[in-house]
Amino acid sequence: MNAQYILALDQGTTSSRALIFNAEGAIVAIAQKEFNQIYPESGWVEHDPEEIWDSQVEVLHQVVTESKLSWDQIAAIGIANQRETTIVWDKETGEPIYNAIVWQDTRTSDYCEGLKSEGWKEYIQQNTGLIIDAYFSASKVKWILENVEGAKQRAENGELAFGTVDSWLIWKLTSGKRHCTDYSNASRTMLFNINDLEWDAKLLDLVGIPPAMLPQALASSDQFGIFQVEGASIPITAVLGDQQAALFGQACFEAGSAKNTYGTGCFMLMNIGQQPQISNSGLLTTIAWGLDGQVYYALEGSVFVAGAAVQWLRDELTLVNSAQETEEAITGIDNEHGVYFVPAFAGLGAPYWDQYARGSLFGLTRDTGKGHIIRATLESMAFQTKDVLSAMENDAGRKLNVLKVDGGAAANNFLMQFQADILNTTVERPQIIESTAMGAAYMAGIGVQMWTEKDIINNRLIDKDFNPDLPEEVRMKIYDGWKKAVDRTKTG
Numbered sequence: 001m002n003a004q005y006i007l008a009l010d011q012g013t014t015s016s017r018a019l020i021f022n023a024e025g026a027i028v029a030i031a032q033k034e035f036n037q038i039y040p041e042s043g044w045v046e047h048d049p050e051e052i053w054d055s056q057v058e059v060l061h062q063v064v065t066e067s068k069l070s071w072d073q074i075a076a077i078g079i080a081n082q083r084e085t086t087i088v089w090d091k092e093t094g095e096p097i098y099n100a101i102v103w104q105d106t107r108t109s110d111y112c113e114g115l116k117s118e119g120w121k122e123y124i125q126q127n128t129g130l131i132i133d134a135y136f137s138a139s140k141v142k143w144i145l146e147n148v149e150g151a152k153q154r155a156e157n158g159e160l161a162f163g164t165v166d167s168w169l170i171w172k173l174t175s176g177k178r179h180c181t182d183y184s185n186a187s188r189t190m191l192f193n194i195n196d197l198e199w200d201a202k203l204l205d206l207v208g209i210p211p212a213m214l215p216q217a218l219a220s221s222d223q224f225g226i227f228q229v230e231g232a233s234i235p236i237t238a239v240l241g242d243q244q245a246a247l248f249g250q251a252c253f254e255a256g257s258a259k260n261t262y263g264t265g266c267f268m269l270m271n272i273g274q275q276p277q278i279s280n281s282g283l284l285t286t287i288a289w290g291l292d293g294q295v296y297y298a299l300e301g302s303v304f305v306a307g308a309a310v311q312w313l314r315d316e317l318t319l320v321n322s323a324q325e326t327e328e329a330i331t332g333i334d335n336e337h338g339v340y341f342v343p344a345f346a347g348l349g350a351p352y353w354d355q356y357a358r359g360s361l362f363g364l365t366r367d368t369g370k371g372h373i374i375r376a377t378l379e380s381m382a383f384q385t386k387d388v389l390s391a392m393e394n395d396a397g398r399k400l401n402v403l404k405v406d407g408g409a410a411a412n413n414f415l416m417q418f419q420a421d422i423l424n425t426t427v428e429r430p431q432i433i434e435s436t437a438m439g440a441a442y443m444a445g446i447g448v449q450m451w452t453e454k455d456i457i458n459n460r461l462i463d464k465d466f467n468p469d470l471p472e473e474v475r476m477k478i479y480d481g482w483k484k485a486v487d488r489t490k491t492g
Helices: 049-067 109-117 121-128 137-147 151-156 165-173 201-207 242-249 307-315 323-329 370-396 413-423 435-447 453-459 472-489
Strands: 005-011 015-021 027-034 074-081 087-090 160-163 180-182 216-218 226-229 232-241 258-262 266-273 284-291 294-303 340-342 360-362 402-406 426-430 462-466
Touching (some): 005 435, 015 049, 015 435, 027 049, 074 165, 074 242, 087 137, 087 151, 087 165, 109 121, 109 137, 137 201, 151 160, 160 165, 165 180, 180 232, 232 435, 242 258, 242 266, 242 435, 258 370, 258 435, 266 284, 266 370, 284 435, 294 370, 307 323, 323 370, 323 413, 340 472, 360 472, 370 413, 413 462, 413 472
Parallel strands (some): 005 074, 074 232, 180 216, 402 426
Antiparallel strands (some): 005 015, 015 027, 087 160, 226 232, 258 266, 284 294, 340 360, 426 462
């Protein structure tokens, strides 16, 4: 039977998803399942790796069943995944030796501060493109090796494997036959040299990670293994970190094009071409993807808490029952209310990089109501994006004319209009905002000659353009209020 469909696995921070795309790039079916967030101590965030796998394999089967396809109609699998999240498992049994330590986790902040004081900042930035921070995988692996009994010796004996979530899924999908990752995910570990595309021996020695633990790093479009299911052999032909996948899915193929994803966090990436450029403005330099023998780089600004703040409104404060209610809840609340929310639950990311900052509400008065807090939460996503874009334009030496957007919160019309207003830039929302899964699917499809980059550009349809419509003096006033709120939140 002719295989004309691509299966994309989108393993995120709060849920695992699976989508099937047809040859025209349209979504045929989609399935999603949330999994538990584990908070053992303040600032600690963990996932159960087996629950990640169970949820992902469940929606994988569900989406094929619901689409009424047979397995041999699936031409290839593409994987997009939450990045930096760290898993260590036994190579023989496949059992994790500890929970996954999530990218939001800050338990290793003091160790990272120590690296800075020892003078490692410049070496790490020049060779990995990253800022020293607990956000990345290196210090998380170190913590597991030093805090799980016997782990360090087992690692030195070659008995343990380390991987980000993509490596874990590949291991499980191939029944332990393949231990690999792609360049985009490797570049998020603070252990990978983005210049020579190798694991950095000097950093491995610094952190105390035996090379035998590490996955093989491949281009984003490559042969990552075979998923055997019900007599079918489906190749895994693409792996990308979720934000790089969204950049690819938004067809940001030209240097200078950029996208912003509004998910659990908020992540803006700008394609900077085939030469890495180190930021002077607190941004990250990361590998966008490896394709057809070429490696492409991106500047990235990472906002740790975006949609997660709306979950906080829903689950902890119970101010809304769903994210969809937020637009209606702020009807009648104007943009000069003076309430600001800085959602630094896991510290401040780009361009501030303050690991110890914590969430703060400012400007509360006796007449402040829940609508003001909800609006301030939505606005915080746009303000943080403005902070990042300003730094990105400064590094790139160019002004962005259009910001392409995706992710769950991109469906919020109020937020998108406010984003355009505060940026004074057009915001472009595609008809399909599943850019992360679409990027993984497109990359996988390229791997089996289903699509070309030209096809991807032609398939992309615009849902709506949001154009700025806010007087300059108002824009400056409310953004100045945000900057003051951030200054009061910072610890340094």
